[in-house]
Amino acid sequence: MKSITLLMLIFTMYHIPVLYSQDAKEISEKSMELTRVDAMEMISTLTIMDAKGNERVRQTTTASKKFGETTKIITKFIAPADVKGTGLLVYDYKNKDDDMWIYLPALRKTRRIVSSEKGKSFMGSEFTNADMSAPKLDDYEYKLLGTDTYEGKECWQIESTPINDQIADDMGFSKKVSWVDKESYFTYKNVFYDFDGEIFKEILLSDYEEIDDGKYMVRKMEAINLQNDRKSVMTIDRLQKGSELTENSFTPAALEK
Amino acid sequence: MKSRIILFVAFLVMLTGNLRTQSLFENASDVSDTDKLVIDFNGYGRGSAYGGSENYDYSSVFAEFGIQGELSLNKAFLFTDLRFRAGTQFDSLYARFQLKETYAGYQSDKIDIYFGAKIVSWGRMDGFNPTDNITPYDYFFLSADPDDQKLPNMLLQTKWYITPNIDFELVLIPIYRPSIYRYDLFDLGEYTSFTNPTLPERTFNNGSVGAKLNFNLAKAGFSISYFQGFDPYYGFNLYDISWDGFVPSIELSSQPYKKNTIGTDFSVPLSSWIIRGEVAYNMTNNYTENMYIPNPGIEYVAGVEHQFWGITTILQYIGQYTLDFTPLDDQPDIGNPNEMIMSELTAFNRKIFNQQEKTNHAFSLSLSRSFAYETLSIEAIGYYNLTSEEWLVRPKLNWKITDHLETGIGGFYSTGPDESIFSYASKVLNGAFIELRVSF
Numbered sequence: 276m277k278s279i280t281l282l283m284l285i286f287t288m289y290h291i292p293v294l295y296s297q298d299a300k301e302i303s304e305k306s307m308e309l310t311r312v313d314a315m316e317m318i319s320t321l322t323i324m325d326a327k328g329n330e331r332v333r334q335t336t337t338a339s340k341k342f343g344e345t346t347k348i349i350t351k352f353i354a355p356a357d358v359k360g361t362g363l364l365v366y367d368y369k370n371k372d373d374d375m376w377i378y379l380p381a382l383r384k385t386r387r388i389v390s391s392e393k394g395k396s397f398m399g400s401e402f403t404n405a406d407m408s409a410p411k412l413d414d415y416e417y418k419l420l421g422t423d424t425y426e427g428k429e430c431w432q433i434e435s436t437p438i439n440d441q442i443a444d445d446m447g448f449s450k451k452v453s454w455v456d457k458e459s460y461f462t463y464k465n466v467f468y469d470f471d472g473e474i475f476k477e478i479l480l481s482d483y484e485e486i487d488d489g490k491y492m493v494r495k496m497e498a499i500n501l502q503n504d505r506k507s508v509m510t511i512d513r514l515q516k517g518s519e520l521t522e523n524s525f526t527p528a529a530l531e532k
Numbered sequence: 533m534k535s536r537i538i539l540f541v542a543f544l545v546m547l548t549g550n551l552r553t554q555s556l557f558e559n560a561s562d563v564s565d566t567d568k569l570v571i572d573f574n575g576y577g578r579g580s581a582y583g584g585s586e587n588y589d590y591s592s593v594f595a596e597f598g599i600q601g602e603l604s605l606n607k608a609f610l611f612t613d614l615r616f617r618a619g620t621q622f623d624s625l626y627a628r629f630q631l632k633e634t635y636a637g638y639q640s641d642k643i644d645i646y647f648g649a650k651i652v653s654w655g656r657m658d659g660f661n662p663t664d665n666i667t668p669y670d671y672f673f674l675s676a677d678p679d680d681q682k683l684p685n686m687l688l689q690t691k692w693y694i695t696p697n698i699d700f701e702l703v704l705i706p707i708y709r710p711s712i713y714r715y716d717l718f719d720l721g722e723y724t725s726f727t728n729p730t731l732p733e734r735t736f737n738n739g740s741v742g743a744k745l746n747f748n749l750a751k752a753g754f755s756i757s758y759f760q761g762f763d764p765y766y767g768f769n770l771y772d773i774s775w776d777g778f779v780p781s782i783e784l785s786s787q788p789y790k791k792n793t794i795g796t797d798f799s800v801p802l803s804s805w806i807i808r809g810e811v812a813y814n815m816t817n818n819y820t821e822n823m824y825i826p827n828p829g830i831e832y833v834a835g836v837e838h839q840f841w842g843i844t845t846i847l848q849y850i851g852q853y854t855l856d857f858t859p860l861d862d863q864p865d866i867g868n869p870n871e872m873i874m875s876e877l878t879a880f881n882r883k884i885f886n887q888q889e890k891t892n893h894a895f896s897l898s899l900s901r902s903f904a905y906e907t908l909s910i911e912a913i914g915y916y917n918l919t920s921e922e923w924l925v926r927p928k929l930n931w932k933i934t935d936h937l938e939t940g941i942g943g944f945y946s947t948g949p950d951e952s953i954f955s956y957a958s959k960v961l962n963g964a965f966i967e968l969r970v971s972f
Binding site: 316317318323329331332336337338349351355356357359366374376381382383384385386387388389395396398399400505513515518519520521522523524525526527528532 | 555556557558574575576639641642644651653655656677679682691693696697699746748750753799801803804805806842905906907932934935936938971972
């Protein structure tokens with residue numbers, strides 16, 4: 276289980292491979308910098324719907340701030356009651372695996388966890404842990420497939436393919452195609468392919484909000500499983516630009532408060 | 533102890549300050565005004581049944597209503613976890629109010645202070661924490677939730693955050709609270725009975741103190757700790773012995789003992805593995821004259837965690853090395869019955885403390901996996917003591933039917949050689965359990 280923050284923050288970078296030139300890798304790197312947020316706090320809601328329309332709702336509060344080269348993200352569950360108090364701390368690095376800790380009220384202590392099985396469901400939703408991991412630029416090959424129109428906007432279609440089987444296994448997909456707005460560089464849609472080459476999931480991103488000069492966050496994301504008709508929607512209910520929290524609020528000890 | 537308290541107060545005065553700023557994250561329930569009193573309540577109701585042992589069909593059956601509330605005003609707060617429970621436990625009916633936790637607190641960037649009835653858990657290992665001499669347990673509260681067994685201490689706790697990744701924790705426990713293990717339920721023979729526990733006088737000198745320097749670094753977490761005071765896990769002393777002809781009547785009383793413990797623990801991630809360890813050096817006095825005091829020794833736990841095919845697997849080795857160990861005379865003088873009884877009682881205490889041999893070796897294995905989008909989880913915990921040949925297993929299945937309704941079902945089975953602790957316990961603790969809980 277990993278943080279909603281990462282989903283909100285890094286997802287944006289992950290799914291916006293900005294295209295300035297023919298060098299897709301360079302474009303993606305610029306895109307990540309464009310969407311990287313130094314500090315913010317938010318309250319968000321994850322609604323998980325099964326094929327029959329039954330809903331489960333998770334609400335979290337999250338803070339994120341950059342200290343040196345490390346972005347530190349702390350998330351606490353505030354609803355429902357059975358998961359309330361659960362906390363997650365992630366130290367997000369650009370070029371190596373994240374450091375992560377979890378606080379479980381039932382154990383009354385903070386535990387170190389590792390980021391294995393990135394393809395597993397995140398909090399029982401259609402989002403996966405991989406969706407919330409910081410993308411490592413060198414883990415993918417990028418290809419411009421052509422252009423298409425999405426909700427009246429002219430978009431590039433970008434294909435991202437893991438560079439080896441191990442990364443593909445970890446991420447849980449064989450390739451991904453993104454619809455990227457030619458004008459704003461916003462990504463509106465991602466389609467994921469399974470290992471048989473079939474589409475199994477799509478993620479729709481909307482309600483982009485500029486939270487800093489040239490920095491954006493996605494306020495609504497929908498993950499739709501096309502194979503079992505399950506759907507998950509993540510929304511930011513309240514957003515605070517910047518954060519006055521000190522580094523002491525981004526520690527394993529702070530998870531227990 | 534008086535000087536400790538003065539030092540502690542001076543320490544608090546020195547460190548208070550450093551107010552928290554307004555923050556959406558820290559005031560998720562009300563961002564508009566941090567000086568406003570915030571009240572937050574949650575609760576649950578549950579039915580729980582545990583039974584099927586050799587001695588009890590219904591070991592523990594109860595209904596419970598619990599409510600957790602927090603009142604906070606900026607950095608100060610009051611937390612309470614209250615429970616009302618009624619049912620039957622080992623054939624005794626009861627209706628009981630329990631203060632699971634209630635404490636006042638102050639939290640800031642630099643220091644946290646808590647005072648009241650609180651549960652403090654030390655140690656980075658799973659289930660076996662030799663550095664944790666603070667938390668008492670009610671080992672005979674039988675339910676689906678292991679947290680039910682944890683008991684609070686009346687304590688004063690403070691944490692000083694020296695740097696973002698280094699903190700110093702001090703815990704003062706003025707009044708000793710023992711763990712609960714109902715050996716009176718065991719079949720120890722018709723001549724043996726248990727009388728009221730012997731508790732230390734409530735004086736400053738009989739308080740306990742724990743201190744821990746904790747490091748949470750990105751590459752590794754570790755701590756160094758110290759404890760001085762009475763161990764919640766006590767021994768048994770001979771309270772009285774009388775003879776009716778050749779038939780003895782032996783009365784035992786639980787008897788806590790003082791100890792000093794220096795401990796350390798660590799947790800290191802290595803790729804997709806996590807390596808953990810915990811070591812405690814226990815120092816005791818007068819153990820040769822008092823059977824209820826264990827020998828000094830070193831307890832050590834080493835473990836590894838990894839996911840295999842989605843199954844979270846935790847394997848631990850649990851060891852103990854007993855210092856100044858002397859084997860018991862296995863053939864006491866049969867012409868001296870008092871000596872024979874004392875020898876038996878000493879052996880009984882050694883079983884409790886796992887000091888039957890100079891070294892003790894055991895393993896535990898925990899397997900858990902969730903299914904169906906984390907609504908269904910299965911776990912199994914096993915333990916085997918190579919030295920005493922005792923073992924146990926505890927499987928459990930948990931189903932979150934909705935966000936507010938869940939059920940748990942499982943079982944517990946332990947066994948061991950005749951006259952081992954697990955052998956005695958199996959007749960009382962073995963069984964199956966089921967729980968249905970609604971939370972709000």
